[in-house]
Amino acid sequence: MATSTIDGTVEEAVLRRRRPKMSVYDRILFRLDDGSTRTWAKAVVMNDVADLLTPGTRGRFYTFSAIDHRGISGVRTDDGREAFGFGRVNEYAGLGVFISMTLLVILQMSLLDGVSVWALVLAVLGLPLFLLYRQTRLDAEKAFKADAGFRPAARAA
């Protein structure tokens, strides 16, 4: 849906929970070079990226949003470290819903001579959900790769 970048310094990163592969932040507050702030709320971050999101980290942060799901997909710091990660749980969930509900509709049509409206609606919603998250992931990967070799300017002394 939407990817963008933030150039600045992590001022605050309030972790809500950390799981084996990903972390969820209540908010991540960035201080931009012009002194203004930018908040990324309820952010989902893969742990490779989350490990670099400590207060004081300066660099370029790659953000994404899809439906009501937001996060940081990548980071390049001014000291040369970089990480990228994008969870695929929602993408797989959309595909799973689409396939299982389509199969259910086919079974109902062939065996029961009737179709559940809920199964039909979920089958119709599952496909765009899958495509939406897939496209967001591809956009995020593309944005990160497009900046390959980029090194954010170090903080002025």
Add this chain to the structure above:
Amino acid sequence: MTTYVYRDAAGLAETARWALYADSLVCAAAVAIALVQGPWALLYGDLAAAFGIVQLVTAVGSLILFLLWFYRANANVRAMGADGLTGSPGLSVAWFFIPIVFLFMPFVVMRDTWKASASPRDWQGQPTAPLIGFWWAAMLATHLAASFSFRLWLSGDYDVVEAVGVLDLISNGAGILANLLSVALMMRIQRLQVSPAHLSETFR
């Protein structure tokens, strides 16, 4: 990347406001008729057909105008520099009509539009206004009650007239509240979008 241009939505908001007031009046009349003459009056009475058409026209008309305003308000916050918003202005309106998703996404996009109007460049750090929750609860009550009432009425069973009447009463009562909250929401967002503080933040 799409570029959005800020366009004043005051005229649209004003038109939508009067349309919502008109729909509220029609809802209030429906409540009064149902309470005075009973649930039969609006289903099988002499005025039933004409009143039904008037109610349909005001409800659909006010919804269209409200969504036209919402499209513009959502496009405006993007023009004011808000990024990371869900989808596009068109999709923000489309959520109102997509099955299942319409139960929660209109709340999400309205909440984000409010926050982005308050502070376009750092909208995610803004608190959620309670008014949006009340507005969405009233909208859901209105549409769910109307939907159940319509399904019951389609059954054509005379035994359910009482239940249809009660559901219509709930739908119309909640409709008045939803319309008034829509007006409050619209006017607040309008004020936020044109306030000098935010315009200076936008165009600094």
